[in-house]
Amino acid sequence: MECREAKMMIDDLLDGDLDEQGRRSLEQHMAECQACARHLEDFSVIEQWARKLGLVSPRSGFAERVMAHLASERPIPEVLRKGFGFIIAAMIVMSVISAILGGSELAYGWMAIAAGSIGETFSAIAADLAEMGNEAFAGIAAFWISVEQWQGPLSPLWMAVTVLAALLLMVIFNFVQARTLSHRT
Amino acid sequence: MGASAALASESDELRERQWVAAARNGDPEAFRRIVEIYEGRLFTFLLRMVKHHEEAEDLAQEAFVRVWRHLEAYDTQRSFRTWLFSIARNLALDVLRRPRAAIVSIEGGDDGEGPRVILAAADASPLEQATVREQRRCLEQALEALTPRAAMVFTLFYQENMRIAEIAQVTGMSAGAVKVTLHRAREMLKCKVRENSQLETRDSEHRIVSRRRSESR
Helix, strand or coil: CCHHHHHHHHHHHHHCCCCHHHHHHHHHHHHHCHHHHHHHHHHHHHHHHHHHCCCEECCCCHHHHHHHHHHHHCCCCHHHHHHHHHHHHHHHHHHHHHHHHCCCCCCCHHHHHHHCHHHHHHHHHHHHHHHCCCCHHHHHHHHHHHHHHCCCCCHHHHHHHHHHHHHHHHHHHHHHHHHHHHHHC | CHHHHHHHHHHHHHHHHHHHHHHHCCCHHHHHHHHHHHHHHHHHHHHHHHCCHHHHHHHHHHHHHHHHHHHHHCCCCCCHHHHHHHHHHHHHHHHHHCCCCCCCCCCCCCCCCCCEECCCCCCCCHHHHHHHHHHHHHHHHHHHCCCHHHHHHHHHHHCCCCCHHHHHHHHCCCHHHHHHHHHHHHHHHHHHHHHHHHHHHHHHHHHHHHHHHHHHC
16 A cells, blocks of 8 residues: 555544544554554544543523523514514505505504504695695595594404415515525524 | 443433423423533534634524524424534624624633633543643644634534534535545644644743753853
């Protein structure tokens, strides 16, 4: 065996990848070749030190800090925490749809809760702009007026649709997330 | 003794599996056990990669938080350790990609408390302990010179006793690349350790010589 081959075998040996036969032929070579024997000996020293190398521990109380961090998250369950975000997202989607509809008879109950006085302000501004002759603002004004007034028999239905939309978004999001996670790990 | 050690690690593994299962059901106490099993190992792994105490601790904390959040998505058929270390590795590489203002040496913490090094051979004689400590210091210094990737592979191999295939899984490298990185790390450590010990021998010789000179005056 040549020394080049022996050195590759020594690497395999250190990696724990050398089979019994390889081990025997390496031993045979090293009995004759001092240079390779010394090469392995040098590495064995590093190997021994590396195995003896202790752990470094983080500052005391590490586990407590991690648990405290988790506890600060725990009061709001993940579904709710995410659910809130999805409801907001659904509300945005729904208001875009209603703006496209141009402010029909639908009553935006949820918007009244969320927007309240903001609806009043916006409807006033939009109405002013509509009066100044800008047609595009008419629909928006109607939307915000209905927000302000919070009336109409359809408002509970509207809320229900919003929640359903939020649930749908949540299911889609979780599905996508689970897929990307299983891909990554 | 080898057989009993293997048995111990087997029952450890079983217990760990139970804790992971309990933590998946939302049991925080079980999760704390998991944190306690891995905190030192994960912290050392991250420290060798980022070479900065506070950063390593932040990363270790972040890794555990992520594990807690995604426990539901964890596939119990796979090794928990592989999963945990690959999460930590991703976080560390993200941090290393960012430009950093200052790099503080691995030698000391910033809070004065300093790192607590767990002695590997606590039952050895004082002289042996001193030698081991000296050797370890020498290797620690050499380890600092390793690139994050090399330090990562080295730590997984020698600290976690992972096989090449598992290291490949954790690091996302091919088995061949893991081997090459490991060989280079060994080669470099060998040179560094030799360099360091030569410097020290020269230093102590120099000290002896200068002491003799001052005595003879």
